[in-house]
Amino acid sequence: MLYPDTVEAEILVHKPWFVATMFGVVLLLFMAFNMSGTSFAELMRPVIGEPSVSGLYGRFAIAFAIAVIFTLNVVLIGFAPLKFQIGIVWLELLLLFIAFFETFHLSLPFIREKLPFLISQGVVTTLYVSAISIVIASVIAVAGAVAKLSNNGFAFAIASFYTSFFRGLPLLMQVYLIYLGLPQLGFVINAVPAGILALSLCYGAYMTEIFRSGIQSIDRGQWEASRSMGFGFALTMRRIILPQALPVIIPPTGNQFISMLKDSSLVSVIGVWELMFLARTLGQKTFQHMEMLISAAMIYWMLSICLELIQSRIERHYHRSKVR
Amino acid sequence: MSAQSVIEAKAVSKWYGQFHALKDINLTVHKGERIVICGPSGSGKSTLIRCFNRLEAHQQGDIVVNGVALHGKMTNVAAVRSNVGMVFQQFNLFPHMTVLMNCMAGPMWVKGVSEKEARETALKFLERVRIPEQANKFPIQLSGGQQQRVAIARSLCMQPAVMLFDEPTSALDPEMVSEVLETMTGLARDGMTMVCVTHEMGFARAVADRVIFMDAGQIVEEGTPDEFFSRPRHDRTKLFLSQILKH
Ligand SMILES: Nc1ncnc2c1ncn2[C@@H]1O[C@H](COP(=O)(O)OP(=O)(O)OP(=O)(O)O)[C@@H](O)[C@H]1O
Ligand SMILES: [Mg+2]
Numbered sequence: 001m002l003y004p005d006t007v008e009a010e011i012l013v014h015k016p017w018f019v020a021t022m023f024g025v026v027l028l029l030f031m032a033f034n035m036s037g038t039s040f041a042e043l044m045r046p047v048i049g050e051p052s053v054s055g056l057y058g059r060f061a062i063a064f065a066i067a068v069i070f071t072l073n074v075v076l077i078g079f080a081p082l083k084f085q086i087g088i089v090w091l092e093l094l095l096l097f098i099a100f101f102e103t104f105h106l107s108l109p110f111i112r113e114k115l116p117f118l119i120s121q122g123v124v125t126t127l128y129v130s131a132i133s134i135v136i137a138s139v140i141a142v143a144g145a146v147a148k149l150s151n152n153g154f155a156f157a158i159a160s161f162y163t164s165f166f167r168g169l170p171l172l173m174q175v176y177l178i179y180l181g182l183p184q185l186g187f188v189i190n191a192v193p194a195g196i197l198a199l200s201l202c203y204g205a206y207m208t209e210i211f212r213s214g215i216q217s218i219d220r221g222q223w224e225a226s227r228s229m230g231f232g233f234a235l236t237m238r239r240i241i242l243p244q245a246l247p248v249i250i251p252p253t254g255n256q257f258i259s260m261l262k263d264s265s266l267v268s269v270i271g272v273w274e275l276m277f278l279a280r281t282l283g284q285k286t287f288q289h290m291e292m293l294i295s296a297a298m299i300y301w302m303l304s305i306c307l308e309l310i311q312s313r314i315e316r317h318y319h320r321s322k323v324r
Numbered sequence: 325m326s327a328q329s330v331i332e333a334k335a336v337s338k339w340y341g342q343f344h345a346l347k348d349i350n351l352t353v354h355k356g357e358r359i360v361i362c363g364p365s366g367s368g369k370s371t372l373i374r375c376f377n378r379l380e381a382h383q384q385g386d387i388v389v390n391g392v393a394l395h396g397k398m399t400n401v402a403a404v405r406s407n408v409g410m411v412f413q414q415f416n417l418f419p420h421m422t423v424l425m426n427c428m429a430g431p432m433w434v435k436g437v438s439e440k441e442a443r444e445t446a447l448k449f450l451e452r453v454r455i456p457e458q459a460n461k462f463p464i465q466l467s468g469g470q471q472q473r474v475a476i477a478r479s480l481c482m483q484p485a486v487m488l489f490d491e492p493t494s495a496l497d498p499e500m501v502s503e504v505l506e507t508m509t510g511l512a513r514d515g516m517t518m519v520c521v522t523h524e525m526g527f528a529r530a531v532a533d534r535v536i537f538m539d540a541g542q543i544v545e546e547g548t549p550d551e552f553f554s555r556p557r558h559d560r561t562k563l564f565l566s567q568i569l570k571h
Binding site: 219235 | 405409
């Protein structure tokens with residue numbers, strides 16, 4: 001939340017100029033489309049007659065009806081309390097999305113048939129590849145951040161070379177480099193470990209920077225107080241600095257986790273049977289690409305939502321010591 | 325070295341790069357002694373007392389604290405620090421821990437005291453600084469004066485041989501200054517060895533055994549409060565006193 005003012009402002013969506021503008025914009029927007037073939041135009045048939053021959057009048061009538069519904073909807077939601085507003089808007093946007101997917105005429109039986117395998121093989125692989133990579137990346141990030149902040153030349157050089165290299169190369173290339181390059185050096189590596197390694201190293205590099213800035217954001221006085229109590233470096237880091245840096249670190253780290261979840265799809269190029277790989281291959285035989293792709297998209301989204309919820313829980317936990 | 329001296333500084337010099345911050349400092353703090361250090365801004369007061377627990381390193385001379393010489397290669401600096409309490413101008417409480425935990429952390433993590441014992445000690449010292457009822461709050465929920473008293477209690481929980489104060493009241497509103505000074509006066513009465521950097525001249529007069537005046541990295545004048553305030557010898561001291569007592 002932004003810093004709330006105690007002066008109550010008028011509700012924006014009830015201001016006449018705002019309502020009028022909104023109405024006008026929606027009207028113009030839908031005038032620009034030819035909606036005569038849609039099911040909404042069918043609903044309008046009593047007013048405009050045969051949609052396909054209704055011409056400019058038909059277009060205007062359809063756009064006008066949509067603008068009225070839209071504006072009324074927004075104004076009404078404006079009356080609801082905050083929690084309701086959020087819920088209703090989410091629900092409506094979701095319905096619009098479903099309506100959008102409806103237009104693909106997806107074969108539900110096909111989805112129902114393939115979904116169990118998509119989950120038991122694809123989701124499980126995606127999840128454990130991401131989870132292991134996240135853990136390794138976090139460990140790398142703490143070590144990397146400490147190294148980048150240390151005044152040990154070797155540590156700094158290695159850490160900064162590492163972050164520069166792995167942030168600088170496309171992840172896809174890193175996946176190839178590790179999977180195809182390591183065997184050249186004599187390490188034959190399977191696809192799954194190669195994928196995990198690539199994801200960990202890449203995200204470890206990004207998170208090193210996040211952790212470094214988080215640690216640096218803590219006041220010097222905390223180090224001094226901690227040292228003057230006789231706490232050593234590791235204890236200070238673990239008990240004093242990191243817990244305070246976490247509220248700064250968590251939001252961008254949550255971003256990274258969500259982004260990693262989806263970037264794990266890149267390891268499908270080396271043949272790991274994760275969600276993306278299956279989504280592309282399962283529908284191939286019967287040319288039902290869209291079914292699987294959309295199912296996978298929905299699954300990715302739901303997994304991301306879980307991560308978002310976890311993140312907001314943790315953020316709330318750390319909010320405690322900041323409020324009076 | 326007398327067995328009774330807690331801090332002994334001999335011919336101490338310190339540089340920040342080219343800048344000579346401490347010049348040939350000689351100072352002995354005896355057990356039970358209360359010392360007030362004052363002087364103009366930038367004269368090296370903070371630097372000096374931060375050298376006493378090696379938050380800063382000195383480059384020349386010797387500093388011996390509780391019989392342990394401080395130098396760059398020492399391995400037991402934590403043991404020395406845990407014996408020297410330090411109170412900062414900005415309090416520096418750990419904001420993610422409750423007041424009680426702030427006080428329990430040191431004994432538990434450094435001295436390996438049991439949680440139960442640490443809690444008892446913490447409550448005892450919170451009682452001593454007269455805020456036991458705030459024990460379960462977070463630092464930010466307290467007033468400045470209360471926070472500084474918690475910081476004092478936190479240091480006391482380590483049962484230090486000497487307490488260092490670096491302008492403990494400078495960040496406080498006037499009405500909170502007195503509650504912190506009262507706490508410090510109480511400590512002095514109980515025989516705590518103290519080195520205070522402060523401009524509270526009333527406190528210095530009432531509590532100090534010795535007042536030390538620093539300027540440009542040197543100890544310019546040193547004496548009992550009576551000598552110091554009534555018969556300052558150096559012009560620099562007179563000027564400083566006239567400025568500070570004018571207000
Ligand atoms: N980390 C540092 N690097 C360089 N110079 C420093 C550093 N810390 C302090 N100094 C310099 O050393 C001198 C003494 O600083 P110090 O903080 O000890 O002064 P002070 O007497 O405590 O002043 P004040 O009353 O303002 O707190 C100052 O001139 C300051 O600019
Ligand atoms: Mg100072």
